[in-house]
Amino acid sequence: MSMKLGIIGGGQLAWMMKDAADKLGVELIVQTPSPNDPAVSIAQHSIFAAVDDAAATEILATKCDIVTFENEFVNLAALSLLEKQGVCFHPQLAALAPLLDKYEQRCYLRDLGLPVPQFLALSGEKKLESQIENLGFPVVLKARRHGYDGQGTFIIPDFATLSKIVNQTHSQFLVEEFVPFTKELAIIAARSVNGEIVIYPAVETLQKEQVCRWVIAPAQITQEQSLQIEAIAHKLLTSLQYIGVCGIELFLTAQGKILINEIAPRTHNSGHFSLDACETSQFEQHLRAVCGLPLGNTRLYCASAVMVNLLGYENSHCDYQKQRQQLANIPQATVHWYGKTEARPGRKLGHITVLLDQDQTNGVEDIIHKIESIWYPQ
Ligand code: ADP
Numbered sequence: 001m002s003m004k005l006g007i008i009g010g011g012q013l014a015w016m017m018k019d020a021a022d023k024l025g026v027e028l029i030v031q032t033p034s035p036n037d038p039a040v041s042i043a044q045h046s047i048f049a050a051v052d053d054a055a056a057t058e059i060l061a062t063k064c065d066i067v068t069f070e071n072e073f074v075n076l077a078a079l080s081l082l083e084k085q086g087v088c089f090h091p092q093l094a095a096l097a098p099l100l101d102k103y104e105q106r107c108y109l110r111d112l113g114l115p116v117p118q119f120l121a122l123s124g125e126k127k128l129e130s131q132i133e134n135l136g137f138p139v140v141l142k143a144r145r146h147g148y149d150g151q152g153t154f155i156i157p158d159f160a161t162l163s164k165i166v167n168q169t170h171s172q173f174l175v176e177e178f179v180p181f182t183k184e185l186a187i188i189a190a191r192s193v194n195g196e197i198v199i200y201p202a203v204e205t206l207q208k209e210q211v212c213r214w215v216i217a218p219a220q221i222t223q224e225q226s227l228q229i230e231a232i233a234h235k236l237l238t239s240l241q242y243i244g245v246c247g248i249e250l251f252l253t254a255q256g257k258i259l260i261n262e263i264a265p266r267t268h269n270s271g272h273f274s275l276d277a278c279e280t281s282q283f284e285q286h287l288r289a290v291c292g293l294p295l296g297n298t299r300l301y302c303a304s305a306v307m308v309n310l311l312g313y314e315n316s317h318c319d320y321q322k323q324r325q326q327l328a329n330i331p332q333a334t335v336h337w338y339g340k341t342e343a344r345p346g347r348k349l350g351h352i353t354v355l356l357d358q359d360q361t362n363g364v365e366d367i368i369h370k371i372e373s374i375w376y377p378q
Contacts, residue, residue, distance in 0.1 A: 002025045002026060002027050003024075003025070003026045003027070003065055003066070003291050004026075004027045004029060004044075004063065004064040004065050004066075005021070005026050005027065005028055005029070005064055005065070005066055005067075005068060005287065005290065005291065006029045006030075006031065006057075006060040006061060006063065006064035006066065006067040006068070007028060007029070007030045007031070007039065007043075007067075007068055007069070007070050008031050008051050008057060008060070008067065008068070008069045008070065008071060008074060009030070009031070009032060009039075009051050009069060009070035009071030010030035010031070010032025010033075010037040010038065010039035010040055010043065010046065010070070011032070011037060011038055011039065011070060011071065011338075012038045012039075012338040012348060013070040013071075013266060013267045013283075014028070014030055014032075014038070014039035014042075014043075014070040015038035015039040015041070015042055015338060015339070016267070016272070016275065016281075016283045016336070017039075017042075017267075017283045017286070017287060018042040019281075019283075019284075020281060020283045020284035020286075020287050021042075021287060023284065024284070024287055024288070024291065024293065026287050026291060027044045027064075028042065028043045028044060029043055029044060029045045029046070029047070029060060029063050029064050030043040030045075030046050030047070031046075031047045031049055031051065031053070031056050031057060031060045032046060032047075032048065032049075032051070033048065033049065033050050033051070034048065035048060036340070036341045036342075038338045038339050038340060039070075041339060045063060047059055047060050051071045051073055051074055052073060052074050052075040052078075053075075054074075054075050054078030054079055054081075054082065057074075057078075057079060057082060057087075058082055058087075061082060061087040065088065066088045066089075066090050066290055066291065067087060067088065067089050067090075068089070068090050068091075068244060068286070068290045069089075069091070069096070069244075069265065069266050070266055070267065071266070072096065072099070072100055072264070072265050072266060073145075073146050074096075074100075076093055076096060076097060076100060079093055080093055090193075090243040090244055090289070090290035091240070091242050091243045091244045091246075091265060091290075092241070092243065094240075094241070095240040095241060095242045095243070095265070096265050098240070099240075099263050099265050100145065101144045101145055102142050102143075102144050102145070102147065102174045102262070103119070103121040103144050103172075103174040104144075105262070105263055106119045106174065106176070109236070109260055109263075112235060112236065112239055113235075114232055114235065114236065114260055115232075115257070115258060115259050115260060116259060116260050117140075117176045117177045117179050117251075117259050117261075118134070118135060118176060118177040119174055119175065119176035119177070120132075120135075120174070120175055120176075121144070121172070121173070121174055121175075122166060122172070122173045122174075122175055128159075128162065128163055128166060129159065131175070132159075132162070132175055135175065135176070135177050136177075137156065137157060137158050137159070137178075138155055138156055138157050138178040139156050139162065139175050139176065139177065139178060140153065140154070140155055140156070140175070140176050140177070140178050141153070141154045141156050141162065141165060141166070141173050141174075141175055142154075142173065142174045142175075142176070143169075143171040143172070143173060143174075144171065144172045144173060144174050145171075145172075149210065149211045149212075149346065149348075150207070150209060150210020150211055152171070153210055155178060162175075179251045179253065179259060179261075180253070180254070181251035181252055181253055181259075182252055182253065182254050183204050183219070183221075183251075183252040184204065184205045184206065184207060184249065184250070184251060184252075184261070185202050185203065185204055185205065185219050185221065185229065185249075185250040185251070185252055185258070186202070186203050186205050186215070186247060186248060186249050186250065186268065186270035186271075187199060187200065187201075187202045187203070187229050187230070187232075187233055187247075187248050187250070187270075188200040188245060188246070188247055188248075188267075188268060188270065188271035188274065188282050188285075189233035189234075189236075189237055189245070189246055189248065190237075190244065190245045190246070190282075190285045190286065190288075190289045190295055191237040191238070191241075191242045191243060191244070191246075191289060192243065192288070192289045192292070192293075192294070192295050193243055193289070193292045195238070195241075196294075196295050197233070197234055197237055197238070198285065198295045198296070198297075198298050199230050199233050199234075199298060200217075200271060200274060200278065200282065200298045201217055201218035201219075201226075201298070201300055202218060202219045202221060202225075202226055202229045202230075203215050203216060203217040203218060203219050203270050203271075203273065204216045204219040204220065204221075205249070205270050209346070211309075211311060211346055212269050212270065212309055213308065213309060213311070213372075214306060214307060214308045214309065214368050215269070215270050215272070215273055215306070215307040216304065216305075216306050216364055217273045217274075217277060217300060217304060217305045217306075217307070218300065218304060221252065222256070225252065225256065225258060228258050229248075229250060229258060232248065232250075232258070232260065233246075233248055236248070236263065242265075243289055243290060244265075244266070244286050244289045244290045245266065245267050245268075245271070245282050245283075245285050245286035245289060246263060246264065246265055246266070246268075247263070247264035247266070247267070247268025247269075247270055247271060248260060248262075248263055248264075249261040249262045249263075249264070249268075249270070266286075267282045267283055267286050268282070269309065269348070269351075272307050272336070272351050272353065273305040273306075273307040273353050274298075275334075275336065275353065276305065276334045276353040276355060277300050277301055277302055277305035277353060277355055278297070278298060278299065278300055278301065279296060279297040279298075279299060279301065280295075280296025280297055280298060284296060285298070301355070302332075302355040302356060302357065303356055303357055303358040303360070303361055304356045304361050304364070305353055305354065305355050305356060306353070306354050306356065306364050306367055306368060307351055307352070307353045308351060308352050308354075308368055308371045308372065308375075309348055309350075309351050310327075310335075310337075310348075310349050310350040310351055310352065310375055311345075311346055311347065311348060311349065312343035312344045312345055312346060312347035312348075312349050313343075313345055313376055313377065314343060314345065315342075315343065315344055315345070316342075316343040317341065317342060317343070318343060319337075320343075320349070323374055323375055324337060324350070326374045327352050327371060327374055327375065330352075330354060330367070330370065330371070331354075332354055332355040332356070333352055333353065333354045334352065334353050335350060335351075335352045336350050336351050336352070336353075337349070337350040338350050352371055354367050354371075
């Protein structure tokens with residue numbers, strides 16, 4: 001009998017599990033707000049409810065063997081009652097608990113001895129000026145919960161802007177030093193039920209307006225930096241007793257220092273290259289890990305790979321057939337189109353991966369430029 005996996009969230013991250021689920025004989029059941037969400041088309045069954053609706057998760061749990069996450073904006077306290085009643089969550093809720101609030105996540109990483117930017121939680125009790133006096137401007141202000149794709153993250157140039165945002169918004173905030181990084185990096189790691197850990201090559205990512213535009217695998221960094229990043233992933237996943245795939249975003253500074261920016265307890269945009277460029281994609285790896293199967297090989301097939309997000313740039317119901325066809329004609333390219341019914345500026349509508357041979361690795365920038373000039377209106 002096939003394994004039944006419940007997924008909280010039915011966006012593109014769940015949608016991209018389809019091929020792996022077919023290959024491994026895993027049935028997918030999703031809990032997602034809308035019938036138009038990408039993974040509804042590939043799931044055997046869908047429950048239409050918000051991801052933080054624990055009553056819906058209780059129903060989901062009756063239909064599957066294990067529940068996993070493609071979205072971490074859940075109600076952990078309510079899910080804990082289900083876990084106590086015997087619902088099997090992978091990763092377990094104890095592994096998610098320190099990660100969901102950005103301030104608590106920073107504290108957890110710091111207490112483990114992992115490198116993070118200087119940070120603090122803003123308190124309504126103390127004068128704002130005195131709280132941030134050690135950081136200097138610019139600072140980075142982050143909503144402690146529910147931030148994604150830069151929503152809830154603000155780079156603040158001066159005190160007036162900081163106090164305006166803090167006073168106008170009712171969220172709880174984390175404030176941290178602005179890191180003048182030379183590169184943003186990311187790594188995907190997976191840990192199995194019995195503690196085996198596998199790690200993908202570290203990648204370089206580029207964010208514009210805090211949204212990921214492209215990813216190059218592998219990152220051009222020193223071997224020592226790669227080993228340091230792998231050691232971070234090992235320590236973190238082991239400490240959390242994590243089960244599943246996890247994305248780790250990092251900064252590389254001009255002095256060659258690595259700092260952790262953020263942990264995503266799920267598959268991650270920076271690992272999409274693995275669908276086309278690796279023997280085992282991050283999505284297959286996640287299914288393997290959470291279903292108790294042996295983990296797969298994370299090696300790159302090719303010298304390098306570039307992944308470019310196809311982000312919405314207008315409000316539209318267009319399916320962009322013409323641009324997609326032009327993109328698909330790029331040699332060694334695969335276009336992944338998430339089937340969203342509505343485009344909005346900044347929304348992730350799809351992505352394209354191009355595999356590169358050794359002699360093409362210097363041409364990565366040209367390829368990114370070509371893709372973006374086909375995709376975005378001139
Ligand atoms: P989200 O959870 O919304 O993705 P992040 O914390 O990952 O938010 O921030 C989004 C982007 O903002 C990062 O990829 C980076 O480009 C920029 N950023 C975040 N924190 C800092 C920082 N401390 N210093 C400099 N840039 C930052």
